[in-house]
Amino acid sequence: MNLKAENVFKPGSFPEYTYVSRNYENTGISYELRLKQALRTAGCLTSIIGPSKMGKTILCERVIGFSNIVEISGADFNEDTDFWATVAAKVGLPYKGEIITERASVEGKSKESDSKSEKYVLSKDKVIQYCIENEKVLVIDDFHYAKPEMQIKMAQQLKDAIRRELKVVVVSLPHRSDDAIRQNSDLSGRMSLINIETWKREDLKKIALKGFDKLSIKIGDSVAEKLAVECLTSPQLMQYICLSICTLLEDEEKKEIDDDILQRAYRFTTVNFNYGDVVNVISKGPNPRGQKRKKYKTVDGKELDLYGLIVESLAKNPPLMEIDFETFYIRIVHCIEKGDAKLDKQTVRNHLNNLQTILQGKEEIYRAIEWKDGKVYILDPLFLFYLRWGRMNG
Ligand SMILES: Nc1ncnc2c1ncn2[C@@H]1O[C@H](COP(=O)(O)OP(=O)(O)OP(=O)(O)O)[C@@H](O)[C@H]1O
Numbered sequence: 001m002n003l004k005a006e007n008v009f010k011p012g013s014f015p016e017y018t019y020v021s022r023n024y025e026n027t028g029i030s031y032e033l034r035l036k037q038a039l040r041t042a043g044c045l046t047s048i049i050g051p052s053k054m055g056k057t058i059l060c061e062r063v064i065g066f067s068n069i070v071e072i073s074g075a076d077f078n079e080d081t082d083f084w085a086t087v088a089a090k091v092g093l094p095y096k097g098e099i100i101t102e103r104a105s106v107e108g109k110s111k112e113s114d115s116k117s118e119k120y121v122l123s124k125d126k127v128i129q130y131c132i133e134n135e136k137v138l139v140i141d142d143f144h145y146a147k148p149e150m151q152i153k154m155a156q157q158l159k160d161a162i163r164r165e166l167k168v169v170v171v172s173l174p175h176r177s178d179d180a181i182r183q184n185s186d187l188s189g190r191m192s193l194i195n196i197e198t199w200k201r202e203d204l205k206k207i208a209l210k211g212f213d214k215l216s217i218k219i220g221d222s223v224a225e226k227l228a229v230e231c232l233t234s235p236q237l238m239q240y241i242c243l244s245i246c247t248l249l250e251d252e253e254k255k256e257i258d259d260d261i262l263q264r265a266y267r268f269t270t271v272n273f274n275y276g277d278v279v280n281v282i283s284k285g286p287n288p289r290g291q292k293r294k295k296y297k298t299v300d301g302k303e304l305d306l307y308g309l310i311v312e313s314l315a316k317n318p319p320l321m322e323i324d325f326e327t328f329y330i331r332i333v334h335c336i337e338k339g340d341a342k343l344d345k346q347t348v349r350n351h352l353n354n355l356q357t358i359l360q361g362k363e364e365i366y367r368a369i370e371w372k373d374g375k376v377y378i379l380d381p382l383f384l385f386y387l388r389w390g391r392m393n394g
């Protein structure tokens, strides 16, 4: 079979050919087995928590299978949604409706018909029974998207449903309002908790190795390693970059992945990401209110203020998800041309504090980095990748 690259590397959906199974919290069992075990524990609700884009949804799809999974998003629920009507609609059951029975009599020549209509509401019990009989597993994905009032209502419904042995998985981000589930005393002792960790380099490498092998494209271990470093912790980024590599190779009718292709594939991949505004906000810093900021000459011939230097330093090699202050300070100092003004540590700290305040007050996408407890944390691996490869002409 001649596979196409887009069927092998799938950054946005289920990667049938590049699915990698990971070890669950160093227990020696896989995440898949852990989820299977949880689903077999009758009367318990499974709660999956993990950072964005780490494979929560994909894990559910893999273990439960597309014919048995009933995927509902937290976003499907707002205050006036009837929980069971939404579930019924997803499984394809008519929940509310009208039955019209027609009787036709063909006596003599005249054809008469008389119809009777009846309104009905399918009960919650019927929905639960249907799911159990058909081995359906309810996955409430992105639970944090549901409004808080609705989350509480859902938790009540779920408590009752799992007692009747309906299989339910609730998926959510960490530090988010899924307290309705994990902190719910009614549910305590009736929950299987699964925490999804960020990806390690070895597992990320497997995505590339598996995929290129399927496509009969040679890839050395050292190339796979470079890719894995660049992806930080993101399997999705790995899928994106590998697909870009394939597109370039096909376009140039090449079969070998060298450093040149790698670098161009990185740049090419960043066009998928839209962090231009985030970079602008960080490099501008707070409103200078008419005051002129000190500019520093950089080793590569630019003139930047300290906010600009912070952006440059974030993007430096090697890409790191967390950078302690000392390392960060040294990175900044190394950006500045020798002989230019000295920079003291407290000034850098103050600037980082200012940035933290600005980013905190903005929308989700701006929370790509965080400065706390003496460290700079990258919260979104795609953002760092963009910083490194998306600003080439900027
Ligand atoms: N086990 C895996 N093997 C290979 N690739 C994976 C795996 N898990 C996830 N991916 C890649 O990462 C992408 C994102 O995964 P997924 O949608 O499951 O993340 P998520 O944790 O549900 O994210 P969100 O919080 O945004 O819903 C997938 O489309 C796929 O490309």
Ligand SMILES: [Mg+2]
Pocket: 056, 057, 058, 141, 142
């Ligand atoms: Mg998801």
